[in-house]
Amino acid sequence: MNAPLPPDDTQLGAWLDGELPPAEHDRISAWLEAHPADAQRVQAWAADRDALRALWGPVADEPVPAALQRPLWRGTARPAWARAAMVAGLLITGALAGGGAVWWQQHEAAGSVAAVPIEPAWVQRAALAHSLYVPDQRHPVEVRAQEDHLARWLTRRTQLPVKLFDLRAQGFALVGGRLLPDTDGPGAQLMYQDDSGQRVTVYLRKPDPQVPAAFRYEQQGDLGLFYWVEGGCGYALAGSLPRERLLALAEAIYQQQPE
Template identity: 55%
Template sequence: MDPNQRPDDERLSAWLDGELDSAATAEVDAWLREHPEDAARVRLWAADRDALRARLAPLADEPVPEAWHTLVRDGGRSAAPAPAPRRGLPLAWAAGLLLAGGVLGGLVGAGVVWNSPELQVALQARGWARPSPLAWTHRAAMAHAVYAPEVRHPVEVNVAQGSAAEQRAQEEHLARWLSKRLDMPVKLFDLRAHGFELVGGRLLPDAAGPSAQLMYQNSGGQRVTVYLRRPEAGADTAFRYQRDGELGLFYWTEDGFGCALVGNLPKERLLALAEAVYKQVEDGIVRTPDGGASRPDSLQPAGGRPAS
């Protein structure tokens, strides 16, 4: 392969599944290091694959009907049509066979699984519903899946490097920059009481304008992100929890912004972090680099309380 030629999707999928030889793997590795957009896209494939595998793993152990064995043995031809089974059941077996055969990851990467109405019926019958790509909470989860694993470039503005004065300057720059781009006050929440330090943040696209992501990390290397955006008029303000693949989200909207805390943590730990963020907004408390906290007059308390 020409090192200057972009690997096609089939090659990227083979790389993701570990099907390339060492030389080809090294070439794709080098390409992805230099092309973060492709690397992010492959990580999204992996996130979808892993989430589907986790949900569908029990199907691999279900017995396959004899009619299906015959159908496979005869190459899709059957002397007599099999009785019509219950709607959705053979499709669930098919999904289990795909999973057992290791095919599902490639299908997810190509978008085949969720472009097939029949497979959608089978998966949804098993309790799996793909989040709408239009939902802002799904965008928050995808942003976390893309950037949380990053080692070299997890954030655009890093506030965890340099001297104390440099960190303070970067925090002030980050808050001002995101506030200006989102056209709303962006505060840097203090989660140190829960063991999470602010790493930094970045600007992201949203449905109708920009959004922001703040990233936090604990001493064990676990990361959570806070996704901030301007909500649509009439948006539901309820404090809610949902799962998106392997990720959990607590999200809510206030008068001037929407907020989602995202992470691969137990629900109870995420709830504690989400309540800390909510309380700091409600009480007008913002992070200060010296380890304390301040209460600016410009941030008014928000109404309502999260449900635990």
């Protein structure tokens, strides 16, 4: 008897989204149980999907701009339900695709300071990484808070002067850190947690050319981000905290930056 063919990525994606008939769903479930590497890959897809939905899902509930509505059905008589479905699909697909692109692609400066976005692409990557790893209770970090080892490892891998900031005076203890993919070599994420379980992350990476070093604040839903560039390193502090408390953490980090 021939061995069953392994599922391709399309079938795995349909399994993840619950779009398969029961028999096919059970077959792929059995395959994933017997093939941990494939199961881990699908779990990573699910984590990315959930993080993107958390960041960009609310876009689907926003009113559709008139400029987007007109080209969708100009010259074609479609029922109202079809037009609504098209618009919703366009917004959700665009938001998710844009979120994925912002994580993997760096904004290319147009050659002048005016062309640099107010919010650099790496700040979006910091927000996405925060949303992806903060909810994880079992594996929130790649390396736990072994201070000497963690700092040396991240410094060696990122070629940045990684320092593990002491935020105990602000009520936060170091959980650990991890490497993150970036366009100019690996970046790093440090995670801190207070006694209530609230977590914040610090994202470190090589700064983009022409990005101002100014101290800036962005709000994305309930997620706040302070970010700045100092000493050849870009910093982004992310957390679902009141702005004043997040600012106190950012100031503590700024004062402890490597010379």
